[in-house]
Amino acid sequence: MNMLKTALLGTAIAAVAGTTAMAGGHGCAIDSGRISIIGNEFPAIQSVAALALECAAGAETASNLTADHQTLNVAGMTGNPAEYTSAIVANSSIVALINEDVIQPLDALVAEYGADIPPQQLITVDGKIMAVAFMANAQHLVYRKDVLEQAGLDVPTSYEEVLAAAEKIRADGIMENPVGGAYAAGWNLAQEFTNMYIGTGGQFFEPGTANVTINNAQGVQALEMMKALTEYMNPDYLTHDSNATSAEWEAGNVALMNMWGSRTGVLMDAEGSAPEVYENTVVGGPLTVGDSGTPATTLWWDGWTVAKNISDEDAATTFQALAHATSPALLNDETMSQAVWLMDGFEAQPVNEGVLASVAAGSTPYPMVPFQGLLHSALGDNIADFLQGAESAEQTLADIEAAYTAAATEQGFLQ
Amino acid sequence: MKHKSFFWFVLPSVILMLLFIALPIVSVVTQSLHTQHEQVIITVENCGPFGCTQAQSVDQEATQALRDAEPLGRFAGLEVYKDRNHLAVSDVASAWQNSNSYREFWNTLMNLPFYLALAFTLTYTAIVTPMTIILGFVVAIAINSVARSMRGPTIFFSLLPMIVTPLVGALILFWMVDARGILGTALQWLADDPSLSVKASTPLMWIMLMVYGTWSSIPFAFIVYYAGLQTVNQDTLEAAMIDGASRWERIRYVIIPHLAPLTTFIALIQLMDNFRVFEPIISFQAQAHARSLSIAIFTDLGGETRLLSSAAATSVLTIVFVAILLSPVLVRTWRDFGTKN
Numbered sequence: 001m002n003m004l005k006t007a008l009l010g011t012a013i014a015a016v017a018g019t020t021a022m023a024g025g026h027g028c029a030i031d032s033g034r035i036s037i038i039g040n041e042f043p044a045i046q047s048v049a050a051l052a053l054e055c056a057a058g059a060e061t062a063s064n065l066t067a068d069h070q071t072l073n074v075a076g077m078t079g080n081p082a083e084y085t086s087a088i089v090a091n092s093s094i095v096a097l098i099n100e101d102v103i104q105p106l107d108a109l110v111a112e113y114g115a116d117i118p119p120q121q122l123i124t125v126d127g128k129i130m131a132v133a134f135m136a137n138a139q140h141l142v143y144r145k146d147v148l149e150q151a152g153l154d155v156p157t158s159y160e161e162v163l164a165a166a167e168k169i170r171a172d173g174i175m176e177n178p179v180g181g182a183y184a185a186g187w188n189l190a191q192e193f194t195n196m197y198i199g200t201g202g203q204f205f206e207p208g209t210a211n212v213t214i215n216n217a218q219g220v221q222a223l224e225m226m227k228a229l230t231e232y233m234n235p236d237y238l239t240h241d242s243n244a245t246s247a248e249w250e251a252g253n254v255a256l257m258n259m260w261g262s263r264t265g266v267l268m269d270a271e272g273s274a275p276e277v278y279e280n281t282v283v284g285g286p287l288t289v290g291d292s293g294t295p296a297t298t299l300w301w302d303g304w305t306v307a308k309n310i311s312d313e314d315a316a317t318t319f320q321a322l323a324h325a326t327s328p329a330l331l332n333d334e335t336m337s338q339a340v341w342l343m344d345g346f347e348a349q350p351v352n353e354g355v356l357a358s359v360a361a362g363s364t365p366y367p368m369v370p371f372q373g374l375l376h377s378a379l380g381d382n383i384a385d386f387l388q389g390a391e392s393a394e395q396t397l398a399d400i401e402a403a404y405t406a407a408a409t410e411q412g413f414l415q
Numbered sequence: 416m417k418h419k420s421f422f423w424f425v426l427p428s429v430i431l432m433l434l435f436i437a438l439p440i441v442s443v444v445t446q447s448l449h450t451q452h453e454q455v456i457i458t459v460e461n462c463g464p465f466g467c468t469q470a471q472s473v474d475q476e477a478t479q480a481l482r483d484a485e486p487l488g489r490f491a492g493l494e495v496y497k498d499r500n501h502l503a504v505s506d507v508a509s510a511w512q513n514s515n516s517y518r519e520f521w522n523t524l525m526n527l528p529f530y531l532a533l534a535f536t537l538t539y540t541a542i543v544t545p546m547t548i549i550l551g552f553v554v555a556i557a558i559n560s561v562a563r564s565m566r567g568p569t570i571f572f573s574l575l576p577m578i579v580t581p582l583v584g585a586l587i588l589f590w591m592v593d594a595r596g597i598l599g600t601a602l603q604w605l606a607d608d609p610s611l612s613v614k615a616s617t618p619l620m621w622i623m624l625m626v627y628g629t630w631s632s633i634p635f636a637f638i639v640y641y642a643g644l645q646t647v648n649q650d651t652l653e654a655a656m657i658d659g660a661s662r663w664e665r666i667r668y669v670i671i672p673h674l675a676p677l678t679t680f681i682a683l684i685q686l687m688d689n690f691r692v693f694e695p696i697i698s699f700q701a702q703a704h705a706r707s708l709s710i711a712i713f714t715d716l717g718g719e720t721r722l723l724s725s726a727a728a729t730s731v732l733t734i735v736f737v738a739i740l741l742s743p744v745l746v747r748t749w750r751d752f753g754t755k756n
Contacts, residue, residue, distance in 0.1 A: 071717055091463070096719050099454075101475045125472055126459035133464050185703035186714075208458055208471070235615040236594060239700040299465045342464050365465045370454065370473050373719030381528065381714065384703035388617065391526070399526060402506075406498040410724050412451040412489070 028324040031058025033317030034310075038073050039088030041065040042262060044135055044339035045302065048088070052325035059317050070096070077102040080309040085318040088304050091368050092376070094123070094131055099370050103305040105129060109319040117323060121342050123303055125368075133303035134326035135339035137262050138363060139195060140297060140354035141284035146276065147174055147255040158288045159199075159225050159296065162256055166232035169255055179232040180248050180257030183387075184241040190379035191298075195258070196222035198364050199289040199296020210371045210413040212404050215397035223386055223393040225289050230387055238384055252277045258287060258297070261355035265337055268351055283350070285357035297358050298366040301342070371404075371413045378403040440734065447495055447727035449488035452481040488724070495728040502732075503527045529729075532706045533736075535621070539707070540689040540740070543628040547685055548678060550629065551636020556666065558637075559644045570641070577634035585698035588627055620704040624695050631695075632688065636681050643677045644670070676751070683744050690737050708733045 035056045039045050045065060053061045064072070064084070070093055076083040078100065087097060097103045105128040110117060114132070123131040141162075143155060151169050156162045162179065169178040182188040197204070202218030205211060230237055234248060246263055248254050250273035259267075261283075266272070268281050286295035304322045306315050328345035335341075337349040340356060348356055366372075378400045386396035408414045455477035461470050497504040506527060514520035524530045558569050576584060591598040592613040603611045613619040647670055655665050693709035696702060702710060708729055715726035 070719060074721070093719055096721075098475075099473050099720070101479065120464045122462075124460075124462045126457070126461075136464060184700060210456065210471070234594070235610060235612040237615075238703040239614050241700075301464050359465065365463070365468065367470065368461050368468075369471045370456070371471075371720075374722075377714065377718040377720075381702075381706075388703070395526070402499050403528065406500040407720075407722055407725065410450045410491075410495055410498065410722060411720060412454045413456070415453065 028055040028320060029058060030056045030317050030320055033313045034060040034085060035314070035318045035321050036060075036062040036064075036083065036085045037088060037304075037322075038064045038066075038069050038076055038084040038086070039304075040069050040090075040302075041067055043265075044262065044335075044341075045088055047330060047335045047338060048134060048304075048322070048325045051330055052321040055324045056317055056321040059321075069093075073097065074100050074102060077307045077309065081311065081314070082307040082309040085307050085310050085314050086304050086322060087307070088302060089131065090137075090300050090302050091123075091366050092300075092373065094303070094305065095368055095370050095373060097305060098125065098130065102308055103130060104308040104315065106132070106306060106319065109306065109315065113316065113320050114323050116327065118342075118344060121303075121326070123301070131303040131305045132323065132326060133301040133342055134330075135262075135302045135341050136355055136359060137260060137300040137302065137340070138286065138297050138355045138358035139191075139258050139260050140286045140358050142249070142257050142259045142264055142267065142354070143282055143284055144255040144277070144280050145282045146280040147178070150174060155282075155284050156256065156287065157285065159196075159229065160289070162287065163228055163232070165256060166229075170232065175253065175255055177232055177234045177253065178255040179229055180240075180245045180254035180259075181229065181233060181237065182240060182242040182245045182259075183226075183230065183233065183237040184244070185238050185384045186380040187376065188241050188380075189238070189383050190376045192226060192258070193222060193379050193383055194366070194376070195296045195298055196225055196289055198298060199287075199292065199294055201290075201292035201294055204367060204372070204375060205369070210408055212375060212401050212408075214375075215394065215401050219397045220393040221290060223383070223396065226383070227387055238387070249273075249281070250277060261352065261358075262339060264354060265351045283354035285354065286361050286363055295358060295361045295363045297363050299359060299363050300366055302339075371408050371411070374407045374411065374413070375400075375404050378407065443727045443730050445487070446723055447731050448490060448492060450491040450495060450724050451488055452478060452485070453489070454478055455481075491724070495724045496732070499527065500725060501529050501728050503529060528706070528711065529732075532708050532711050535705045536690060536692060536707045536736075538621070539625060539628060539692050540686060542625050543632070543689045543692075544682060544685045546625075546629040547632045547636050548681055551633050551681070552640050552674075554633060554637040555640035555644055556670075558641060573637055574634045576631045581631060581694045582698050584631060585627055585695050588623070589699050592623060614700075617704040620699070620701050624692075624699060624701060624705055627695050627699070628689065628692065632685060635684070639677050639681055640674060643674045647673050679744055679748060683741060683748075686740050686744070687737055690740060691733070708736075 035052065037049050037052065039049065049063045049065055053063055066072070069087070073084060073087040073089070074096055077087060077097065082102065087103070089097060107129050110122070110129055117132060121133050122129050123133055141156065147169060148155065148165065151165070151172050151174060153165045153168060156165050166178045169175050181192060183192060197214065197218060200218040200221045202216065202222065203213055206213055234240065234253065240248065242260060242263060245257060245259065246267060249257065249267055252274060264283050268278055270278055286297040288294070289296045304326065306318050326343060328343050330343070331341065331345050336347060337351055340346070340348070340352045382396055382400045382403060385391050385399070386393055405414060455474035456471050457474045458469055459472045460467055496502050499506055507524065510520055510523035514523060525534060554573055558566060558573060561569050590596050592602070593599050594603070594612045594614070599613060602613065603609055613623055651669055652665060655669055660668065691709050692707045693713070696705055696707060696710050712726045712729045715722040715729065
């Protein structure tokens with residue numbers, strides 16, 4: 001009888017806790033103001049936006065989640081009042097919003113409504129809170145356990161070991177092109193160079209200035225390692241973005257690749273590939289190049305901002321709804337594995353190990369400087385010339401510097 | 416027509432032209448002559464989930480003061496046109512002086528993004544335009560001689576490349592020429608080279624873009640010529656037959672002269688269209704192999720930092736080049752118009 005009582009009490013507590021949680025869920029119910037979110041489109045962001053809009057159900061709500069968010073967010077936040085009250089951005093894309101001065105410092109809003117937000121989620125620029133981060137991302141090794149076992153290889157930890165492993169896999173006749181990578185000309189290719197160049201210990205700019213300094217030994221080393229890797233890739237690698245690379249993986253054509261943590265969940269689920277592929281897909285840590293000791297990867301956060309040109313009421317609505325949507329209330333069985341969440345209560349899943357290993361290995365965050373985007377565009381336009389053997393590494397690096405310098409001069413970063 | 420009624424007749428279209436064509440061009444030209452203000456850069460401390468770093472940032476208050484003083488930006492004159500990402504005046508001049516051969520000069524020129532894009536755009540225009548006209552004419556002649564009952568379905572099939580959405584049509588071809596696609600594998604078998612890949616080879620990519628460009632615009636030339644063929648004077652044709660003219664001679668001396676004004680029209684439209692080649696490069700993901708002027712504008716506007724002045728300058732240069740390309744055709748039309756009066 002006593003036992004039953006205890007059990008009942010337990011149920012009662014669970015029920016009360018449940019109601020409290022429910023109340024927490026509806027406690028944010030906002031019925032005035034306006035929230036309109038623009039952001040990238042992948043499962044983690046969709047979950048955040050859905051919860052924010054649900055929380056502000058009584059207010060005027062809208063969301064536009066699209067891969068083209070970067071071309072829309074500045075234009076959509078420049079007007080007064082701004083079309084979008086919040087942009088979900090990453091450490092690269094927040095820079096354009098700060099440069100154009102379309103997002104507001106959040107210090108007052110955090111003081112009033114955001115006492116619960118842990119400090120590691122707050123992104124500060126010059127002491128002012130400009131965004132609230134909710135997830136971390138990074139690129140890291142993904143490998144096929146069965147293929148490495150078949151070839152008698154250990155899990156590579158450096159790009160040099162990846163090359164040796166690829167040679168062995170090809171020599172054993174297991175796979176013709178065992179290496180994968182998002183090397184599509186443009187943004188993806190520039191990102192791979194950025195990783196590799198950071199891994200060699202190179203500096204992008206002269207400290208404190210916008211003068212580019214990539215035409216050096218580290219730049220050549222990074223380009224040559226990329227070219228060596230492409231020898232083991234599908235010959236069409238310059239057309240393979242992250243999606244196409246993932247498709248190659250799911251088709252079972254690739255055994256080793258550097259891939260985004262946020263995309264590994266898709267590779268390890270039972271959809272889209274044969275059991276021998278998804279059951280043997282394992283995430284590793286970040287790769288190194290040379291002996292600099294810095295992993296050849298960049299750390300990324302995704303976070304939300306609040307537009308500058310909106311009324312205080314709309315700003316409060318937007319802030320409260322998004323603060324709720326990126327609080328522990330977001331976490332459940334479905335959302336837990338969608339990302340490496342930064343809020344309290346997150347429990348790491350096997351797919352998240354790569355990103356966590358990248359953070360633990362002391363990787364460098366993607367540089368948050370106003371002219372990095374211009375260099376990224378110049379990299380994406382020029383590296384293919386070298387990979388195709390049309391010119392020397394030094395010539396390619398000189399071209400990149402010249403293209404960047406012209407663009408940075410036009411934008412007023414250089415005189 | 417009286418001058419007054421003519422004026423009222425064209426007024427709506429003149430207003431629309433001014434509003435949607437002339438004004439944007441004025442705005443683009445203005446934009447291309449200005450650049451962003453000097454950015455006031457300060458070093459700040461950025462903190463986030465991965466710790467704190469020292470980084471540069473734009474001093475908003477100082478920059479805002481500059482922006483308020485000159486809302487259009489700094490007047491730069493032709494600086495943007497002359498920089499390395501456009502006409503690269505100083506690079507071209509030094510290459511001209513320092514090159515030992517035309518070949519070396521050409522290689523330096525092709526290393527400059529604008530001239531490389533111009534080279535592809537001009538090659539594309541120079542090949543696709545005549546191919547479209549010739550093949551469109553051949554298709555029109557062929558279909559005109561098909562039995563009357565079969566013409567409807569044949570015309571429908573011939574128009575398919577134009578009916579299929581350009582992006583979809585290009586994507587279908589993109590997957591067919593993949594190394595594992597049906598055309599890609601066939602090419603490997605024909606060339607007896609298992610590592611041959613259209614997507615990895617610049618010359619093959621150029622050829623594929625031009626084949627696609629021709630394929631997708633043949634229906635336009637065909638339908639114009641086919642309509643023209645219905646107006647060929649049958650008496651003249653019969654007279655030519657009685658005089659013993661062969662089929663080829665009838666085409667050469669009766670049909671082609673009759674269709675000449677249509678050829679001018681098709682050439683005009685196709686030159687303009689082909690000079691702005693854009694969609695095939697996107698859908699074939701060919702940016703690594705072929706860049707056109709439109710692609711250059713697109714990448715300027717699509718980056719994390721939008722290069723408005725750069726895109727505007729490339730747009731103005733595109734307009735100038737289209738005008739140069741069209742001038743022979745326009746002069747010819749003007750002369751024809753003059754002789755008729």
